[in-house]
Structures are given as structure tokens and as C-alpha cells.
Amino acid sequence: xxxxxxxxxxxxxxxxxxxxxxxxxxxxxxxxxxxxxxxxxxxxxxxxxxxxxxxxxxxxxxxxxxxxxxxxxxxxxxxxxxxxxxxxxxxxxxxxxxxxxxxxxxxxxxxxxxxxxxxxxxxxxxxxxxxxxxxxxxxxxxxxxxxxxxxxxxxxxxxxxxxxxxxxxxxxxxxxxxxxxxxxxxxxxxxxxxxxxxxxxxxxxxxxxxxxxxxxxxxxxxxxxxxxxxxxxxxxxxxxxxxxxxxxxxxxxxxxxxxxxxxxxxxxxxxxxxxxxxxxxxxxxxxxxxxxxxxxxxxx
Amino acid sequence: xxxxxxxxxxxxxxxxxxxxxxxxxxxxxxxxxxxxxxxxxxxxxxxxxxxxxxxxxxxxxxxxxxxxxxxxxxxxxxxxxxxxxxxxxxxxxxxxxxxxxxxxxxxxxxxxxxxxxxxxxxxxxxxxxxxxxxxxxxxxxxxxxxxxxxxxxxxxxxxxxxxxxxxxxxxxxxxxxxxxxxxxxxxxxxxxxxxxxxxxxxxxxxxxxxxxxxxxxxxxxxxxxxxxxxxxxxxxxxxxxxxxxxxxxxxxxxxxxxxxxxxxxxxxxxxxxx
Numbered sequence: 001x002x003x004x005x006x007x008x009x010x011x012x013x014x015x016x017x018x019x020x021x022x023x024x025x026x027x028x029x030x031x032x033x034x035x036x037x038x039x040x041x042x043x044x045x046x047x048x049x050x051x052x053x054x055x056x057x058x059x060x061x062x063x064x065x066x067x068x069x070x071x072x073x074x075x076x077x078x079x080x081x082x083x084x085x086x087x088x089x090x091x092x093x094x095x096x097x098x099x100x101x102x103x104x105x106x107x108x109x110x111x112x113x114x115x116x117x118x119x120x121x122x123x124x125x126x127x128x129x130x131x132x133x134x135x136x137x138x139x140x141x142x143x144x145x146x147x148x149x150x151x152x153x154x155x156x157x158x159x160x161x162x163x164x165x166x167x168x169x170x171x172x173x174x175x176x177x178x179x180x181x182x183x184x185x186x187x188x189x190x191x192x193x194x195x196x197x198x199x200x201x202x203x204x205x206x207x208x209x210x211x212x213x214x215x216x217x218x219x220x221x222x223x224x225x226x227x228x229x230x231x232x233x234x235x236x237x238x239x240x241x242x243x244x245x246x247x248x249x250x251x252x253x254x255x256x257x258x259x260x261x262x263x264x265x266x267x268x269x270x271x272x273x274x275x276x277x278x279x280x281x282x283x284x285x286x287x288x289x290x291x292x293x294x295x296x297x298x299x300x
Numbered sequence: 301x302x303x304x305x306x307x308x309x310x311x312x313x314x315x316x317x318x319x320x321x322x323x324x325x326x327x328x329x330x331x332x333x334x335x336x337x338x339x340x341x342x343x344x345x346x347x348x349x350x351x352x353x354x355x356x357x358x359x360x361x362x363x364x365x366x367x368x369x370x371x372x373x374x375x376x377x378x379x380x381x382x383x384x385x386x387x388x389x390x391x392x393x394x395x396x397x398x399x400x401x402x403x404x405x406x407x408x409x410x411x412x413x414x415x416x417x418x419x420x421x422x423x424x425x426x427x428x429x430x431x432x433x434x435x436x437x438x439x440x441x442x443x444x445x446x447x448x449x450x451x452x453x454x455x456x457x458x459x460x461x462x463x464x465x466x467x468x469x470x471x472x473x474x475x476x477x478x479x480x481x482x483x484x485x486x487x488x489x490x491x492x493x494x495x496x497x498x499x500x501x502x503x504x505x506x507x508x509x510x511x512x513x514x515x516x517x518x519x520x521x522x523x524x525x526x527x528x529x530x531x532x533x534x535x536x537x538x539x540x541x542x543x544x545x546x547x548x549x550x551x552x553x554x555x556x557x558x559x560x561x562x563x564x565x566x567x568x569x570x571x572x573x574x
Contacts, residue, residue, distance in 0.1 A: 008395060015387060021443055025424070033423070093316070099310075106561070114550050115521050116505060117503070117505045118524065132339075176569035225415065237526075274416075
């Protein structure tokens with residue numbers, strides 16, 4: 001007789017079979033194949049030829065790979081804290097408002113709906129050095145704004161500022177966490193005479209630290225893989241600023257190697273380095289920030 | 301003092317809201333300006349014209365791009381929602397050996413950077429002769445997606461077990477329990493999945509860049525990039541065309557947000573509360 005356990009297992013496997021199949025075809029096999037390809041010279045047209053660890057040696061000698069990695073680090077280190085501070089600030093403001101919060105939340109969220117390719121185009125328009133809106137605004141205060149889109153020193157700050165426009169989902173996530181902070185904590189702090197800053201730093205931020213920590217990790221992983229906005233604005237066919245080194249992010253360089261130069265083997269090695277870098281950075285972040293994260297009722 | 305604080309909060313919120321909304325207004329307004337006035341920063345165009353909209357339609361196969369994008373987007377959203385819900389239900393409702401280990405694998409795949417699988421997956425589609433078609437842009441969704449499986453499973457786990465046990469006693473089979481009881485109860489989470497994937501598929505640029513070659517197969521974001529390369533950088537400096545195409549690419553997403561605002565906000569709020 002077949003046991004109910006057997007029947008239940010068979011039914012469960014039927015339900016999860018699409019994922020199992022997809023996992024084998026589109027994740028497990030590609031991971032194995034990618035590891036193999038990274039040890040070959042492969043241009044799609046001719047069969048891959050095994051070259052051992054040559055691609056990894058090339059990688060450490062390739063000045064463009066180093067540049068792309070540095071660019072990506074600099075962008076991540078600038079953009080992630082800036083995004084966190086801005087989204088926390090906006091969420092705190094929204095949380096202390098009593099009227100029309102729905103309207104403001106919509107206003108902060110809408111830019112997140114803009115397709116990243118359009119965000120890249122907006123970057124070119126708004127940050128244009130001669131007649132862009134940003135420099136026009138700075139001009140009101142007598143500031144002569146930089147050439148954001150052409151001066152290598154200002155390309156990354158421009159990309160960082162543009163990325164602040166799309167923090168809407170972080171605002172929504174932090175706001176939800178803020179609404180979950182028990183009111184009693186504030187009531188007793190008010191009795192003790194604690195001011196707004198003190199309440200925010202001593203109660204609010206510790207209470208929502210798991211959410212901030214989550215965003216810190218996720219935003220970092222995303223920033224390390226930034227592609228679309230910078231690619232749209234600074235790369236592609238006919239772009240006169242092609243080779244704009246300041247905007248060459250790692251994901252862009254990988255894309256160029258794979259699909260513009262058809263260096264599939266080398267690009268696979270680049271992908272594995274990115275994987276290792278992301279894992280290492282995430283691990284360090286978890287180890288370092290864990291002490292500052294406060295979990296209600298102990299660690300999960 | 302409290303009154304002053306409230307006024308200050310309101311003033312700050314209004315200033316930020318203006319800063320976040322202004323680029324939309326600026327872009328929309330520029331799309332109605334003639335070429336020479338595009339950068340004049342007026343909110344209301346001095347010379348109001350529809351020419352850009354007519355011209356962009358003539359210069360590019362925009363209708364075709366919109367149809368392509370809609371096709372990809374609907375197929376991507378519907379397939380990923382159906383299969384992810386199925387898989388999520390498999391993980392949430394049944395008890396079977398290795399369940400937690402397998403679900404751990406689902407979560408682990410979320411951590412894997414897309415760059416690692418990007419090239420071999422391209423080679424799969426290439427060997428199937430599908431590069432240059434729209435299929436690689438959505439067909440992977442037939443197998444579900446880890447993030448949505450996670451999201452939907454969380455929702456299923458929050459449902460009470462009694463209605464399912466009762467239906468089982470009444471003789472309903474597993475498929476019926478899933479389609480007739482679980483899915484209807486899970487409607488909000490299904491709406492979130494549909495909306496998220498609709499947005500993801502509509503706005504994607506990287507996959508169209510990898511897979512699409514001929515401009516008749518382009519999606520709108522890929523076409524917009526091509527227009528930027530041609531009219532923005534390509535020595536023509538017709539930025540008004542690029543801006544108008546940007547408006548056309550963005551508006552469906554704004555409409556989508558207002559149609560599903562409640563679900564969007566709730567869906568995003570729950571992704572942060574793990």
C-alpha cells in the first residue's frame with residue numbers, strides 16, 4: 001500500500017516541478033558551463049579551446065577591468081549611503097506628517113516607475129553642462145555648475161545624484177517599518193523629555209535597523225551590478241563619448257566583452273570575479289554591521 | 301512649537317515632492333516644444349506643438365515596438381505568476397523530505413548575480429536558434445522565478461489551514477484545492493506578482509540588447525536606446541525626438557502604477573519586512 005507520505009511527496013514534486021526543471025536548465029547547467037567557459041577561449045563561432053587559467057591571469061593584468069572595478073566600487077561607496085540617508089529622511093518626514101501622506105508617497109515613488117533607459121536619458125538632459133536643468137537651478141544661487149556628463153570627475157557624482165531620484169521603493173519599505181514601531185516607546189520617551197533628534201536616534205533608528213540593514217545589503221548588491229542608466233547615457237552605437245572611462249562600470253565592461261567583442265570565455269571569468277567580489281563584500285557587511293542591528297526578541 | 305514643526309515638515313515634504321515630480325513635468329513639457337526651445341526650461345511651452353509626436357511615429361516603427369513590448373510583457377507576467385504560484389503552493393502546503401533544503405536552493409538562486417548565468421543562457425537560446433526573436437525575453441518565466449516563489453509562499457503560509465483540510469475531506473483533489481481555494485484567497489499577492497513582473501519586463505533593457513538584432517523586433521526601451529544613439533548622439537542632436545519617445549515609453553508605467561497603486565505599495569512594503 002502506498003503511504004499518504006508518498007502520495008503527498010509525489011503531489012508536491014508535481015507542483016514544484018516547473019521550478020526544478022527551470023533550475024536545472026537555466027541555473028545549474030549555466031553555472032557549470034560558465035565555470036568551464038571561463039577556462040576557455042570562445043567566440044561562439046568556433047568551438048571553445050581550453051586555455052586553463054589564462055583568462056584569470058589576463059583579468060588581473062587588464063587595466064580596463066581594474067578601472068571598471070574601481071569605478072563600480074567608487075559608485076557603490078557613494079551611492080548606497082546617499083540612497084539610505086535620503087530614503088530614511090523622506091520616510092521620517094512622511095511618517096511625521098498627518099495629512100496628504102498618500103500624495104507625497106506617490107510623488108516620491110513615481111520616479112521608480114520610470115524605465116531605467118529613460119532615467120539614463122533624463123540624466124543627460126538634466127545634468128547637461130551648458131543648458132541642463134540642474135545647472136540652471138544652481139545658477140540661481142550664483143553657482144557655476146560643472147559639466148556633469150562630460151567631465152570625468154563629475155560623471156559618477158551625476159550618476160549618484162540621479163540614482164537618488166529613484167529611491168521610492170526604499171522610502172516605502174522604511175515607512176512600513178516606521179509604522180511598525182510601537183507607540184508606547186515614544187510615549188515613555190516623551191515623558192522623559194526626549195526631543196525629536198534624541199527619539200529618532202535612540203528609538204526609531206535602532207527599532208528599524210533590521211530594515212535599514214536589509215536595504216544596505218540589497219542596495220549594495222544592486223549598485224555593484226549597475227548597468228542600464230550608465231550604459232544608456234554613456235555607451236552604445238554612435239555615442240560620441242564612447243569609451244567614457246569614468247562611467248565604465250563592471251557590468252558594462254562584462255557586457256561589452258561578451259556581446260560586443262564575443263570574448264565569451266574572458267567575460268565568463270569576469271562574471272566569476274564579480275560573483276566572488278559580491279559574496280565577499282556582502283559577507284564583510286554582514287559581519288561588520290550585525291552588531292548594530294537590533295532584533296526585537298533576539299536574533300531570528 | 302509643535303505647530304511650527306508641522307509647518308516645517310509640510311514645507312520640506314512639498315519641496316522634495318516638487319523636486320521628485322519636476323523632471324516629469326520638464327520632460328512632458330519639452331516633448332511639446334519645437335527643437336529650438338527644448339532646453340528653455342519653461343513649464344508651459346512658448347510654442348506648443350504636436351510635431352514631435354507625429355515625427356517620432358514617422359521616424360521609428362513605434363507601433364511595432366509597443367506591440368512587441370506588450371506581447372513580451374503580458375506573456376512574461378502571466379507565465380511567471382502562474383508557475384510561481386504553483387511552485388510556492390508546493391513549498392507551502394505539502395510536507396515532504398528535503399523540502400527545506402530545496403527551498404534553501406530557491407533562496408540561494410536569488411543571491412546569484414545574473415552575470416554568471418547570462419552567457420550560458422544566451423548560448424542555450426543561440427543553440428535553439430531563438431536569438432533575434434522575442435522568445436528569450438519571456439520564456440524563462442515558464443519555470444517561475446525565485447523572488448515571486450518566495451513572495452507567494454510567504455502569503456500562502458499566512459493562510460489558515462482549515463478550508464483546505466475541509467475540502468480534502470470533501471474529496472477535492474490537490475489541483476482543485478490549489479485553483480479553487482488557494483489561488484482566490486491569494487489574489488492580492490497574485491496582483492503584486494503580475495504588477496511587479498509587468499514593470500520588470502516592460503522596462504528591461506539588457507535582455508533586448510543581448511537578444512534583439514533587427515529593429516522590427518525591438519521592445520520600446522531597446523528602441524528608445526536606438527533613437528538616443530541616432531538622434532541624440534549620432535550627430536543629429538534632435539533631442540526633442542528622444543524626449544518624446546521617453547515620454548511614450550514611461551507613460552504606460554505611470555498608468556500601471558495608478559491602476560495598481562495599493563498593490564504596489566503593499567507589495568514593496570512586504571519585501572522589506574523579512
